[in-house]
Structure formats: structure tokens, C-alpha cells
Amino acid sequence: MIRYIIKRVISAIITIWFIMTLTFILMKAIPGDPFSSEKMADPVIIENIKAKYGLDKPLIEQYGKYLYDYAHGDFGISYMKKGLTTNDIISSGFPYSLRIGIWASVLVLVLGIFFGIIAALRQNKIIDRVLMILATLGATIPSFVFATGFLFVFSKILGWVPSFGVDNWKGYIGPVIVSALFSLAYVVRLMRTSTLDVLNQDYIRTARAKGLPEWKVMGKHVMRNAILPVVTYIGPMFAALITGSFVVEKVFGIPGIGNLFTNSILNRDYTLIMGITVFFAVILVICILVVDILYVLIDPRIKYQ
């Protein structure tokens, strides 16, 4: 187990190095820089500002400095938010996205698994049809439509939730629901399919034939096997949800990390782009690692390799 984890950590570090290199190349390849603006300053000023931040150095040297600083835990200072470090900015934005992400994940798992099983057990009945239509809608309608619609109905017409921000718990309702919808739709379908699959297996018939009570058949045999594909999906899903959605955060006016990330790219805020990318990569790698370990715990057929 320990050897397995060490192996995974080493491969994670290589993955992150690879991501950093790719990000560096891409962000330097797009036109524009953090200091170009609509009202362009004197070239001498621009050169002077670039020199101050070391952006006048050859690219390979800048790249080397990034790697060196990151290895030493220094994520650098934001160009666009003067005087704030990348750490400051991430730690101010991430808690909002994390809170929304956790609640959205809970919503996805609880409702997704529940409705997935219901749909499977009532296959081709009315409730199954309705759930599948809803799932299709959830997966296909873009989130900004849901977000704007939610605000229109619950904020503008009914006045139940604030129209922006997360000053109190009510502000979280919309972002959590809208963030969850896509994954929820996916998990319902996934759970339905895998439950149907398991229900047709011989060992279920055997279990029923043995005279096991239905709840035990469902709980012990069906659930445990049917949930495996969902578990695989949880890792990336959770990572995606807690890293925030640009659309949801922009529409609901939430100072989360998804919004910060998109803006950092629009502003060419190189240090912040790099910092948040690495941060996301670390979260994703950890989530996947945890899922892999969980997998082994749930499915005894899988062994550490």
C-alpha cells in the first residue's frame, strides 16, 4: 500500500511538471501581455515594468525561475492585483468555490444515486421516462441559462434569494444547484445503467432465490456493484466542482476561484495563471488518487499494482 502510494505520488509530480511546462508554453504563446492595455503607455515604461518583474529575460530563464520558485513553495506575486501574492488570492477565492463544490457534490451523489436506482427499478415506467427526460435536459441546457433563469425566478420575481454574492446561506442555493445539474444528470444515467446491468446478473437471481429480503439484495448486492462506475466518476467530478465554474461564479457574482482563473487568463496575469493551474492539478491528482484507493476498498477483485 505504501509503495503504491509513493509510486503514485512520484507520477503525480511528473504530471504536474508536465502541466506546468505546457501551461508555460501556451500562456507565452498567446498574444498580449499583462501590461498591454487599450491606452498603451510609452514603450520605455512598458520595458521598465517588464524588467521589474523579470519578463525581459529569455523565456528559458523565466521558465527555470518558475520551476525553482515552485519547488521552493514560492508561487510569486500577481501582476494584476498589485501587492497580493498568488497564495493570498487562491486562499481568498478557494473557500467559496470549495463550499459550493462540496454541497453540489453531496447533492449529486445523494440525488443521483437515489434517482438512478429508482429509474432502474421502474424501468420504462412513467417515472423512469420523466427522470430520463430531465436528465437529458440537465446535461444539454448550458449552465448560464439555468443560472440566469434561476435568478430571474427566485430573485427577481419571488425575491427569495439575493441577486448576487454569498453574504448569507441563501446566496449559496442557486450556485450549488446550477453547479450540480450537469453532473447530477450524468450520475442518474450512469447509476441507472449500471443498476440495470447488475440486476440482470446471475448472483442477484441467486440472492433472491436464497430468499434474502429485498432491501438486503438491494443494499448488499446491487448497490455495492452498481456504484463502482459512479465511484470512478466521483474523483474528476469532485475536483471539477470544487475548483469553481466561471459561468456560475460570474452570473451569481461569487468571488470564487473559477472566476479568478478565467480573469487571470484574460489579463495575462502569468504568475496567477500558473499558480491556479498547479493548484487545480494538485487537487485533481489527489482526488483521483483517493478514488483509486477507495476503489480497492470497495472492490476486492482489484489489487494494488
Added chain:
Amino acid sequence: MMKRKLALFLSAAMIAAALSGCGGGSSETTAAATESQTEAAAGETTAAVADTEGSDRYLVWRLYQEPKQWDPTNNSESVSDAIVKQLFEGLTVSTADGFKPGIAESWDVSEDGKTYTFHLRQDAKWSDGDPVTAKDFEYSWRRICDPSFASEALQTMTDYVQGAQEYFDGTGSYDDIKATAIDDYTFEVVLKNVTPFFPQLVANDVYLPVKQDVVEAAGEGWEKKPETCVSNGPFMLEEYQVGSHMLFKKNPNYYDADAVSIPGIKAVIITDDNTAYQAYQAGEIDVMDHLPSEQIPQIVAEDPNVIVSADTGAQFLNFNVDKAPFDNVHVRKAVTYAIDRKQLVEQVLKDGSVPASGFIAPTCETTEGGSFRTMEDDGYPAEEYGINPRQANVEAAQQELAEAGYPGGEGFPSVELTYANSDKNKKTCEAIQQMLEENLGITVTLRAEESNVFTSTKNNGNYQMATGGWTNSPYDASGLIKLFYSQNGNNTPQWRWKEYIGAPHDTTLNPGNQAFDEAFDKAMASQGTARDDAWREAEAALMADMPVAPLYYPSFTALVNQDQVENVELTTSNSFMFKQAVIIQ
């Protein structure tokens, strides 16, 4: 049973993983996260308390983007300009009726118009209680010229103040920057050129003072922490939550604190225009600008709270004068004449913008305070340079095109019009595309670019036609017309008669620009009506060669909820001042 255990275990494991994940970088990260959460919680309480007390609540003001900084000496964006003006006060202040004395009670101008002596009021204090003196201005102005500080606002000093450029270049000394504290309450500035609008100019954000001891002790980012953001204006920083909001509270040490009736301002950062507008409709926001562009026509027509005011500036079409087919002046003129500006403004924009004739905006003032444009009864300028603001001049356009060798548009290559991606720009460009097709029979394709990419496209001259715009806060023609000076990086049409160090790619020279440069230099060296005439001469040189087609003079639209707040001042440079605001409910 199994299911519940499993679910419990799953969620517990995931949350634990995520939490350890966010602390994984370093232990500092976690500590900082907790701290900012506590701060946020404190902010919530303040806001909640303010809400329950009705009229004692903070005024809620929407910011359309997060400011980079609001250190006056390093400023370059409009969103922080507005913040700086709530926190700091300069020698003069911009108000709804033009500029007025601020920290300077009065000033004298030398006979040659180049030396200004400001006499400062003696009761002005910083928010920490120390007096505001001429030394503060001397420090702040000279700080901008420091090469190691690398201020983005450098040009605001080097363009005007003697000795500033020399100090920046390393050829002059710090003490030779001619912005000097003669004594504690006398501040003298010697200018490079005659600058009649100088007292108006120093109301701008970058000329506002900072306090040397706190700035130097705290270093970059000093203005972002309430404990180090010492300011001398009506308000002071109470809280800043990155990406979310700022709280400004009344500054009790402000010399005119009695005039400030609101306890403070809550500036909320909402980047989505539609979300902000909904919040305004729900009564959650008192003051906002940057209205959602597709709703502006309806808001302007229906909402009694709307403010529509002229911006000092122009929107125009850039022609890349170095690239075919726009290297031909007749082609440029043909396109310029073929556009129906009235239709553009009244049918497409519907936001109170004014169709253009020449380049200098009607709000630019001559020395006597008149306008550079002759306005007619309908509020639109008179026809000039062959441009009729009320309709397309189709006949003249077709004639120019024929003269260029493309009669009826025959043989004219398909051209591309590039714009920065936004709803408004898209609609404008589509309208122009259609007008050029109908009136000239030429094919125009459109290309949208992300705004940072678009800026670099324009500055490097990698386009055929591109949208452009410029606004300027003092009401002086120089701020607008300087764009087309050969030695200017914002000369996007690449219209230069001699090479410019900042644009090494522009090697195709355009002799037409020489007359413009000469008129510009003449204006900078003269005073009074001679100066006004030289600006007209410069504009005439510009319009004779037509590197740009003026489209319209833009408007500024904003919403102030009059049912909730009163006396919110909109200055003549279209920024809000909350000093005298009153909350009704």
C-alpha cells in the same frame, strides 16, 4: 446498512482529501484562508447591522471589474480612478460643475503660463491625523518618476513636469524634478509646455497624494490593507475582500467631514452586467454603470433613474494605412463617406451617443470655453470634412471608390474588419458591414478577437480595418488628438511620417502625417486662440488623409436608484463622487 456506511465513508474521505489538498502547498495557505474567512464574516456583520438601521446603511456601489490597485501614483484604469477619488483628494477636485479647489485653496500662474504655484489649505489631514502638506505632493509626484517604482502612470509626469523625464532617464537628479514644496503649504510646479488645463488635470487620480511613511513601510499593496491605507479624502478603507467587495467608511479626519452624511460605501465587484442590473432592480444596488448593452435602449427609454451624459471622446474606424487597399486615401474616404452615422446611433446603439463629423469631440473646450464643433438644433454636429452625421454621403463615396480604381466596387478585394469581442461591437460592425455592402458594393468580413489579443493586433498593425475608441477626462483637445502624433504608440492606423522607437514594425512611412505633427507641435507651444487654431489645423491634416473614420461621440450611461439615494454627484468627467450622497432608505 452497507450503503449508508459507504456513502458516509466516501464523503468523509473526499472532504478530508480536499481539505488536506488545499493545505498541501504550505501551512501558510491554510492560515491565510481562515483569516480571510473571518474577515469576510466580520464584513457580513457590518453590512447586516447597517441594513437594519435603515438610512444609516452603507451606500451600495457596483464595480464592474476588480481593480488592479488603487495606489494613486501607479494608476492606469478607470475602475480604480473612481475608487481613488473617494479615498484621496488632490489639489483640485472634479465636480458636477467642473473642477473646484480641493487641498489647494488657490493658485497662481506665471506670465509665460508654465509655472503654477498652489497654495494649500492648512486644515487638511490624513486619516491618521497628520497634516497634509506640500511635501506629500512633492513625494507623490516625484515617486511616479522613479524608474525602480515602474509606475504605469509615468507619462502623466513626464509629459508635463520639467525634469521628470530626465530623472527617469537617469540624466537628471531627483531634486531637479520641478514639482517642489516651497514650504509646508506652497507647492510649485514648472511645466514643459503651456498647459492651460493644468488645474483641471491635477484633479485626476494620479496627481493625488500618498503618505510617504506608510507607503514606504508597507511596500507594494499598502493601499489594500485598512491599517496601511492612509488617505486624505472623504472616505477611508475599512475592508477589502479580493474579488468580492470593499468597504469604505467615512474619514473622521477629513477637513470637510461635516459634509459627509453617509457612514460609508460598500463597493461590490460584480463582473456580469446582467447580474448587476438585476440586483439594481431588486434594490440591492444603489449606483451602477456599465449597463448590460442589449438592455441599454430599453433602460434609456424607460427607467427614470437613468443618467445619460456625453463622454469626452470619439469612437472611430482605424484604417491600416500601410496595407492595401487602405493605403489608398480614396478608398479610406469612400468607406468614411459610406457610413450612415445617424442610423448607427439611433437604430443600433440607442444609448444617447452623438453621430460624429470631425475627430475632436463636441465636449472639448476651446480657450474661451466654446466647443470645437458647431452643433445644430437636433443636437448633432454640422457637416464637416465631407462627413454628414445625419446620413451616408453615398454619391461622394462611390465617386471616391471610382477614383481609387474600383468603379461600383468592381475588382475591390474582400476586406476584413476586426473588433474586440462584445455584443455592442458586434452589432456596430455588422451594421457597418451592411452599409458598406449596400452603398459601395464591397464585401466586408468580420473578425472578433479577445480584447487583449485585439490590442496587440492593433498596435502591431496586423489588420485592415479595426474599431477604435478613446476617451479623455480633461476637456482639452490635446488628450484626444495626440493619438495621431507620429511618436505615439496608440497611433493604431500606423500613420507616421517618421519612424517611432515604440513601433519598430512600422517602416512604411506616410508623408501626410507630417503636417499633423507640425500643427501638433505648434499647438503645444502656443496659448489662447492660437492654440485652438493649431488644434483645428491638426484635425484638418488628419481628416485630409483620413487614417481613421470618426463614427460617433460616445455617451456614458449609469443608474442611480433615486428612491434609495440622493445627491450622488456625477462629475463632468463622468465619475461618481459620494461625498455628499444621502441615503433615503
